[in-house]
Amino acid sequence: MSAETVTIGEAARRSGVSAKMIRWYEETGLLPPATRSESGYRHYGEADLHTLRFVRRARDLGFSVEAIAELLALWHDRARPSASVKAIAEDQVADLRRRIAELEGMARTLERLADSCCGDSRPDCPILDDLAAGDAAPSPRRRRRPGLPTR
Amino acid sequence: MSAETVTIGEAARRSGVSAKMIRWYEETGLLPPATRSESGYRHYGEADLHTLRFVRRARDLGFSVEAIAELLALWHDRARPSASVKAIAEDQVADLRRRIAELEGMARTLERLADSCCGDSRPDCPILDDLAAGDAAPSPRRRRRPGLPTR
DNA sequence: TGTGGGGCTTCCCATCATGGGAAGGTCAAG
DNA sequence: CTTGACCTTCCCATGATGGGAAGCCCCACA
CATH class of the missing domain: 1.20.5 (Single alpha-helices involved in coiled-coils or other helix-helix interfaces)
Structure with a gap:
């Protein structure tokens, strides 16, 4: 179970982040490279979608991509202050x-x-x-x- | 009298618009091409400086360059409503x-x-x-x- | 099995107003 | 005549986003 993955278009629809921006976030290092199918298609799982929604919400609050990178790091750091x-x-x-x-x-x-x-x-x-x-x-x-x- | 003209650096200092932006405004058509000296230097007279200050003030109020173009046109149109x-x-x-x-x-x-x-x-x-x-x-x-x- | 249409890929370009900087010509003071 | 400050044009970067082209991929339907 839960090996369900979606393509970038579906991830865009479900997260509110456009496919263009998802690719750009990956390219600039805000997000780690997505897993790819044999033919090169990106695929996203539930955790990825969660991250994308986090990014989307942070953008809605006006955070720069740079600040979002810090927020993501803190989010993943269970020992953060x-x-x-x-x-x-x-x-x-x-x-x-x-x-x-x-x-x-x-x-x-x-x-x-x-x-x-x-x-x-x-x-x-x-x-x-x-x-x-x-x-x-x-x-x-x-x-x-x-x-x-x-x- | 009043054939006094200044170079672009002086115009920048006196108008508050950077030399870079003065050139760019000229290039994009917001301002008419400046008169040039034989060697190619731009020269600005009092009327030009007045226009530059107008642009500067309008930018300070947040107007887009496009809107400023309209404002300049109206400014020069003595029959404007x-x-x-x-x-x-x-x-x-x-x-x-x-x-x-x-x-x-x-x-x-x-x-x-x-x-x-x-x-x-x-x-x-x-x-x-x-x-x-x-x-x-x-x-x-x-x-x-x-x-x-x-x- | 063939095909059509929609989705995916990468790559380039535009936005908007602004600055940085390089390479080279000009000018005025010493 | 030299020096240094200024001017010229040209290219590049910014930040986050969209548009669009060219080409590959995948699935559903005939």
Whole structure:
């Protein structure tokens, strides 16, 4: 019993991770190479599906693939300290909060500008005036530490 | 007077847009080709700098390059209806709000999980338990309409 | 047993906005 | 004239994802 395995398409359907991404996760080392049939088809068992769902859920929470690799390692380490997991989660929360604050700032500014624009057929527009004002604070564009699907 | 022009590095410093990005904006058609010196150096005048600052400010508000192209066109169109500008701004706000809500959902879930994890040296961890639960709602990963720096 | 259609394989390309860096030409100050 | 800072173009990488082509495989049905 339980030698039941499924092909990659079925694994994708059952895990919510696309076949493309399953292959990519394997290629980049997030997942170990799948077992193959004689003809080269990948096959996945229940444990593999469980792992795939874990990955999927972690992606849904915005974890980067790198963070997921750490989470998977901790998941498989029966001697893990839960503090390690918690630290990763709290980092992720901090990152999410930082990004939310950034987007919130943009949204508030834009809402204020949009509210002040009467939005009719006349050309006067406080939104364009603001953009053209050119008093942009020269904040350097930082590289974000990878993470969210950002879809 | 006012035939003063600067090179791309100086334009970058004065506008807050990197030289790399100025070239890229030109290449992709967001900006018209810069005038060149005999030896091929790009040169920028006050009007160009004004445009660059406009672009920079719009990027800071999360507009996609595509949206900025529309905003620039409206900016230069003295017969524009302000409603057109307002519509673009409101689309952007809606997009920002949607993404904020998404991140907020992740952050809340993760905070709840992190709070329930005692974070000590023992291996028991509700965070991993949740990830492993595999009850992930199979929400399809949509492609996001381009926009934010997302840094 | 032949065949058709759907699933699998690998490989390449695109996204979006950005930076890094190499190889080589230009310019201005000393 | 040299030196060093700047400019040019070109290629590559990022992160996670999808699209699509070319070709092989497998099963069900006639």
